[in-house]
Amino acid sequence: MWEASSRVAAKEPHDNTELIRQILQLRAEQAALLGKANFADVVLERRMAKTGDRALKFIEDLQARAAGKFTEDTEELESFKAKQTGLAASYLSPWEISYWSEKLRQSKYAFDEEELRLYFPMNRVIEGLFDLVNRVFGLVVEAVPVGEVEVWNPGVLFYKLKNTAGVHLGSFYSDWYPRESKRSGAWMNYLRTGDVQPGTKREPHLGLICGNMTPPADERPALLTHREVETVFHEFGHLLHHLLGEVEIKSLNGVNVTWDFVELPSQIMENWCWERESLDLFARHHESGAAIPEELFAKMIAAKNFRSATATMRQVSFAKMDLLMHIRTNDIIATDNIETTVREAIKDCLVRTEPKTPTASRRFNHIFSDPVGYAAGYYSYKWAEVLDADAFTRFQKEGVFNAQTGADFVNKILSRGNSADPMQLFRDFMGREPDLQALLVRSGLAA
Ligand SMILES: [Zn+2]
Structure with a gap:
């Protein structure tokens, strides 16, 4: 099943590679016509991140801060399997990761969600x-x-x-x-x-x-x-x-x-x-x-927070792939093998496996199935998590039922809609720009 699914949109007569090349090319042309350096800048001009580089910097920062725990997650799973099977520790196959992580979860947290x-x-x-x-x-x-x-x-x-x-x-x-x-x-x-x-x-x-x-x-x-x-x-x-x-x-x-x-x-x-x-x-x-x-x-x-670094890194890999394709478009579409180039650029975000996993580039519906859709915007999933984790720290500090903090949230965020720049709204509530740390703490990636 895994092998078949990894060939979706990657094998003739249904290989999407040339379509992707064409779509990225047209998006880059559109950006040039609009006087922008790349398509990410076109899309993000009217979003909170403002530029592709800023969104990419955010994602790379998150990657760097999750990297240590991500390696620990992988090593833990490899040695867990080794212990259970009596074999020497080695890279897992991509199709057995879910199986062993579920076994590991059960052994660490004998926890039935149905009980809740x-x-x-x-x-x-x-x-x-x-x-x-x-x-x-x-x-x-x-x-x-x-x-x-x-x-x-x-x-x-x-x-x-x-x-x-x-x-x-x-x-x-x-x-x-x-x-x-x-x-x-x-x-x-x-x-x-x-x-x-x-x-x-x-x-x-x-x-x-x-x-x-x-x-x-x-x-x-x-x-x-x-x-x-x-x-x-x-x-x-x-x-x-x-x-x-x-x-x-x-x-x-x-x-x-x-x-x-x-x-x-x-x-x-x-x-x-x-x-x-x-x-x-x-x-x-x-x-x-x-x-x-x-x-x-x-x-x-x-x-x-079980394997949360791995979950974070998966989102980082999608966001980074999306941004790189829409920022360094010309370099990427000029290569013979887009998949190899993209994979090389995000390889540190992928779980090491034997055999290696292909990227989702050729079946990335979020960014290719629509004129814009999530193109250059996949990062917003994590971005929004930073905003809510960070904003909630005010309630944690001032009291989760604190009516004054609640009134502030209503007056500065909930009642304002899109009547002011969202970064301004966030600053009005927090007194500063968003800080990544709160999300790392909430995900168990930092103390
Ligand atoms: Zn929603």
Whole structure:
């Protein structure tokens, strides 16, 4: 299976190499016409990173800081396999990495994620989330009685969001459970942006959050996995970004911000799913009401960062490959074998294996299946994580329920949409530019 999948888009008559060469060439031409040094600069001019070089510097910095732990991860896995099989330690084959890392995970953290479900009944999670945003952001969520507002399915609920002064900021629908006709995944949509003229007028906004969470079954309430809880919090963060908007120009409200900034309000919410203090608000056993036992909590935290350097490096390898192809385009397309050239440039980010793994260059849908898509933008996944990890350190220092810090986050980030440069918004909240360190700490890559 691995061998077959590694040949996807890499073998005639379906080899994408020449298409990639052509796409990169055309993008470089477009950049030249626009007076830019490369395509990355064209795309990033209107993003937070501003230039391709700056994004690349960020990714290479992350690479350098994860490198030590990345090597440790690999060596640990090689010696684990050697011990288990009685063979001498050697490079693993690419197709056995997942197998041995799962064995290693089980041996280090005998931890069943299903055990956690019992502590996450859906209703309680939602109540806890509303309680949290009340304490931290001063918001009141009111359920509108069923029947008062028309909905498209009996499972859909409707809510009003107010501030503590009683001002109606927005409303939203929630639609959490799967059904036949529904698309998969979880998402937030904004349905209506109210007219907001600060000081004179404020129409409420309207939004929607949807998901496909584990539904209730027979006698049992809906019990969520921890990942599903994070997803609920995540989508609620996007929703707040829209509903709390105080932007005069509608098209600049809420989530209409740059790609490398849009996940800050959503991802920061996930942090409250990992703090003991906030977990205790909503993580309660569905029968006994008990909080998560300390031992289970410790396991959950330890397991979170298992092989995180390897996961980080995988994202770094994609981001670096993407940026290099859109910065050093001419050098890359001039070579006979694009795959060999690209692989050489990112080889330090790849897990050493025997045989060597090809890169994803020829089936990199994110950057080639669309006129722009994620081209020169793959770095934004990690960039956004830096923003949310860093911004959350203010809550860790000042208190995870600190209402003053929460009000600051609302006033300086959530209510501002795209009405100011995102770097300025971040500086307004943190008093400085983003710092990579917080993400390294959160991922267990630095103390
Ligand atoms: Zn998101």
